[in-house]
Amino acid sequence: MNVHNAEIIISAVSPKQYPETELPEIALAGRSNVGKSSFINTLINRKNLARTSGKPGKTQTLNFYLIEDALHFVDVPGYGYAKVSKTERAKWGEMIETYMTTREQLKAVVSLVDLRHAPTQEDIQMYEFLKYYEIPVIVVATKKDKIPRGKWNKHESIIKKALNFDKSDDFLLFSSQTKEGKEEAWQAIEKYL
Ligand code: GDP
Incomplete structure (x- = not known):
């Protein structure tokens, strides 16, 4: 998909705030700093629409982006911030669980991991x-440009093994610096629309 129009629709914390449309939704999840905002911005051809979420102290919300009047991206706040309190973490978990287990429009989740690390x-x-x-998953291993080509396969194997990766899901390597993986990512997403 070549995106010309993308806008944030709402930052929601509870189901009554979710947009009332039938559009398919693709959620994006990953630990803070994995490159999720960069991934979203690359896919929608924008420099700075999606901003880094998940910083401690910032409101943890599900951010709904309308893309080309065709789908929603739902940006899930980043996990893995050590400084976040137990109460905040529990709230985060409940919000994600409610969304992912009840939202009928949710078609697939892009799960971002860092190619450099297990x-x-x-x-x-x-x-x-x-x-x-x-829920169908598209695993996106980010920061591909930081690993030499000769080691891509090895890193991919480590990640797949640790996840007990299911072959019916998609797996792709991505770099927001070089834009490698952008077309593949859209192809994987479009299968679910
Ligand atoms: P988020 O917290 O998951 O939304 O992560 P960001 O998209 O804000 O990225 C976190 C940091 O990683 C920033 O400094 C980005 O510039 C950097 N980054 C993100 N994606 C890539 C990538 O593909 N390659 C490289 N080299 N750096 C990246």
């Missing part, structure tokens, strides 16, 4: 959660 415990938990609820 998945964290939270990455693994997120993947297991999505598999449990039979």
Whole structure:
């Protein structure tokens, strides 16, 4: 998809704030700093529409972006911030769980992991959660440009093994610096629209 129009519709915390439309939704999840905002901005051809969320102290919201009047991207606040309190973490968990397990428009989740590192415990938990609820996943391994080409396969294998990756899901390498993986990401997403 070549995106010309994208805008934020609402930052929601509870279901009554979710937009009342039938448009398909693709949610995006990943630990803070994984490159989620950069991924969203690359896909929608914008420099700075999606901003880094999940910083401690910032309101944790589900940000709905309307893309080309065709779908919503739902930006899930980043997990894995050590400084976030237990109460905040519990609230985060409840908000995500409610959204992911009840929202009929949700077609697939883009789960972002860092190609450089083995998945964290939270990455693994997120993947297991999505598999449990039979939500299709597109695993995007970010920051591909930071790993030499000769090591891509090895890093991909480590991630797949740690996640117990299901072959019916998509897996792709991505770089917001070089834009590699952008077309592949859109192809993976468009399968679910
Ligand atoms: P978020 O917290 O997941 O939304 O992460 P951001 O998109 O804000 O990115 C976190 C940091 O990683 C920023 O400094 C980005 O410039 C950097 N970053 C994100 N994606 C890439 C990438 O593909 N390659 C490189 N080299 N850096 C990236």
